[in-house]
Amino acid sequence: MAREIFTEGIVLRRGYAGEYDKWISFLTPEYGKLHLRVRGARKPKSKMGMLTEPLNLLKARVIEGRAQQLIAQPQLVRSYIALRADLERLSVALALCETLDRWLPEAHAEPGAYATLIVALEALEAGFVAEQAAAWALWRWLAMLGYCPDLRWCGQCGGELAMPSPPTPLPRRGRGERDSPSPTPWERRSGGEGVLLIPAEGVLLCSQCARPQEGIALTTEALSLLQQWTQGERMNSDARPEACRSLMRAALRYAECALESSVRWLEFWERLNALRDSG
Numbered sequence: 001m002a003r004e005i006f007t008e009g010i011v012l013r014r015g016y017a018g019e020y021d022k023w024i025s026f027l028t029p030e031y032g033k034l035h036l037r038v039r040g041a042r043k044p045k046s047k048m049g050m051l052t053e054p055l056n057l058l059k060a061r062v063i064e065g066r067a068q069q070l071i072a073q074p075q076l077v078r079s080y081i082a083l084r085a086d087l088e089r090l091s092v093a094l095a096l097c098e099t100l101d102r103w104l105p106e107a108h109a110e111p112g113a114y115a116t117l118i119v120a121l122e123a124l125e126a127g128f129v130a131e132q133a134a135a136w137a138l139w140r141w142l143a144m145l146g147y148c149p150d151l152r153w154c155g156q157c158g159g160e161l162a163m164p165s166p167p168t169p170l171p172r173r174g175r176g177e178r179d180s181p182s183p184t185p186w187e188r189r190s191g192g193e194g195v196l197l198i199p200a201e202g203v204l205l206c207s208q209c210a211r212p213q214e215g216i217a218l219t220t221e222a223l224s225l226l227q228q229w230t231q232g233e234r235m236n237s238d239a240r241p242e243a244c245r246s247l248m249r250a251a252l253r254y255a256e257c258a259l260e261s262s263v264r265w266l267e268f269w270e271r272l273n274a275l276r277d278s279g
């Protein structure tokens with residue numbers, strides 16, 4: 001990197017440094033993720049401090065210091081005001097930033113990952129379903145980083161995975177209703193079709209191979225969404241929230257295994273949803 005650059009980027013995370021400074025993780029399209037010191041950010045009434053908070057999109061100078069890189073003269077480009085006013089969207093947005101911060105190496109340009117984050121934040125800002133924005137971004141990142149399993153062929157028998165047909169509604173089961181014969185856990189979770197994701201092996205299994213195994217069940221609708229998203233398709237406003245939610249959980253559980261990345265925020269998300277569902 002030159003001694004000084006002018007770039008756009010988004011603040012993913014921040015921490016404290018020394019008595020008056022802080023550091024930020026700043027994601028830029030051209031230079032990747034930068035670890036930058038913000039001088040004087042914690043002095044009372046510091047404008048630098050306000051500007052360099054997570055989720056702020058900035059234009060700024062990055063200066064190569066003797067031992068570290070510094071951010072200077074940040075200008076606010078976008079602060080995503082609407083999503084900050086909604087606890088669910090705000091928590092998803094911050095979680096996406098934190099996740100990307102963990103997944104990306106430092107100073108390695110990944111313009112697709114940056115663009116994906118911006119699209120997801122814009123979707124959240126516009127009020128798009130949070131589960132889908134999160135699942136879409138997480139799976140695109142996994143694919144970009146080379147961690148997406150083969151979505152076309154079964155990892156065991158080599159057969160073609162359920163080709164997506166128009167989504168069929170899953171059978172509804174009332175409370176106390178018994179199925180006969182009793183379905184396996186996989187059939188209960190996937191509706192008897194779909195595929196099984198085996199995180200430890202990074203493969204998907206077809207419905208025939210899936211039965212006796214433990215893994216993450218995905219319906220044919222979820223598989224179809226996943227195939228579309230990883231091929232560059234946009235979010236789809238017709239997608240059902242349950243399919244998106246299952247893909248979001250699957251991405252995080254899969255990443256926990258593939259990238260050894262913790263899923264702390266998944267627990268938070270599930271608590272938030274439990275609160276919401278209980279009214």
Ligand SMILES: [Zn+2]
Pocket residue numbers: 154155156157158159205206207208209210
């Ligand atoms: Zn198979």
